[in-house]
Amino acid sequence: MISFLHVSDLHFGPPYHEGVGEALQKFAHRLGPDCIVASGDFTQRATEEQFAAARAWLDRLPRVPTIVTPGNHDVPLYRGLERLLDPYRHYRKHISDTLDQVTEIPGAVIVSLNSTAPRQAITNGRIHRWQIDLAREAFRNLPDETLRIIVSHHHFAPPPDWEGADVMPKAKRALDAFTAMRVDLILGGHLHRAYIGNSLDVYAGADREHGIIIAQSGTSTSRRGRAREREKNSLNVVRVGGGVIRITHYMYFDDAGDFVPTSRHLFFRRGRPPVLDDDEGLGHGVESIFMDDRRERRDATV
Template sequence: MVTILHASDVHFGPPYNEVAGEAFQAVARTVAPDLIVVSGDFTQRAKVGEFEAARAWLDRLPRAPLVVTPGNHDVPLYRVWERLFDPYRNYRTWISPELDSVTRIPGLVVVALNSTAPLRAIVQGRIDPAQVAFAARVFQDAAPADARIVVAHHHFAPAPDYEGDKAMPGAREVLDALSTAGVELILGGHLHRAYIGNSLDVHPGTDREHGIVIVQSGTTSSRRGRARERAKNSFNVIRLAEDHVEITHFMYFSDVGGFAPFSTHAFPRRKYGYFPRDPFQHPLLLWRRDEPAPQGARRGAHA
């Protein structure tokens, strides 16, 4: 069994909740994860001091492979010239030099895709076909039994409430292509409340499509939880067994002075021996079959 610790939207800066941030550190040590994922928004305004604090916080987490991806708050909003000409400077300096990355550990392959779009869709985000093609090539090289996981900050499906949050532009087409490539899980954040479900809940497919399990984390350590997680903090623990995946949603409770399990969700895994269809037959990727991988796209690969 592989254990993944999934946090998001820590927001160092004025919204940061130190009590929740320290409580998460305590739980992280007891979980002893095989992999840690933090799916973006390390800062509030992409300032150097905020990134320094985020880096120090990351360095205190248990020793395990770490998957990170930038969020829209990790890109300058009001420093327009920086957003135009060097939007990831502070992120690359303090969090990771890589934007799209590959992480491999026994039993799974994780592709992190940068969904921030500083010049086009800074809030809603975007993943372009070149990034999907990069992920598809990585997953084609994975062993049939490996779990294929994507991490991105922005959401592919709206939370099941009435807040009106729209998914990323083109989310359905990207989901279809990733499903064709055999992706089992997508981990993300951005919504500041958790959502755990299947892509088929919002984008119906054919009778041969399994869908993708979508795991959104709430804000792990800011004071800006939204909707049903207003003023709350949360994260997820994901356990991958041979035949199923179990996701436990943790929330912070003041009466217990820390995080505690709130709900548990279980989904069957795609069977061993399942071979994904050729993703480059998907209309989104058909003309990209013979393209080289995007420049620098294999940055951050871990053997």
């Protein structure tokens, strides 16, 4: 079993909520994940002070591999000359000197792609062909059981409510390429509310039979949530094992002072026969998932 903590859109600066940030720290240490993914927008206005605060917060998380990628708020918006000449100066100093990177952990390969485009499109972002080639090379000749994950800040699929729904240009091209690479999961942010589903929900794709699981995190520590997560905070916990990907969506509630699970999503990995254990009360074997379906059919025939 591999576990991931997926957070996004921390927005250090005026929108950052210190109380929620501290609750997330406690949550992370209770969870004890194998890997942490932080999918961009570490700051509100890409100042060095905000990046330093974000770095200090990241350093307090559990000491496990941490995957990062910049967001559109991590490049200067109003400091035009800096945005044109050296947009990632503070990000490289405080968060990561590498903008696109491949990380290997036992059982998984994670490719984080920098989707920001400070000189082209501040809001919507871009994924270029050379980045798709980088992912293709990283996933080449991997064993079937190895999990393949893409991380980017901007979204490849629109949210279910379609508020602020514009995806990256040529997102469908990227989804087709990732599907051919047998990518299992895409993790992202930017939307400021969660979306967990499959690429086939919104795009049939060149491959009509296989899609990619997409999990967007809301804003985890700011009060800039949108739509149904307005002024709310959320994160995702991903657990993978036995050919099954389980994603639990958590939201922060003031009365609980903590992140509380609000939904669970279960997917079977492509080409992997599912074998569920009883570690989360799911019963012995995949048969337990369909027990209610069989009972309903039996009752209907009586």
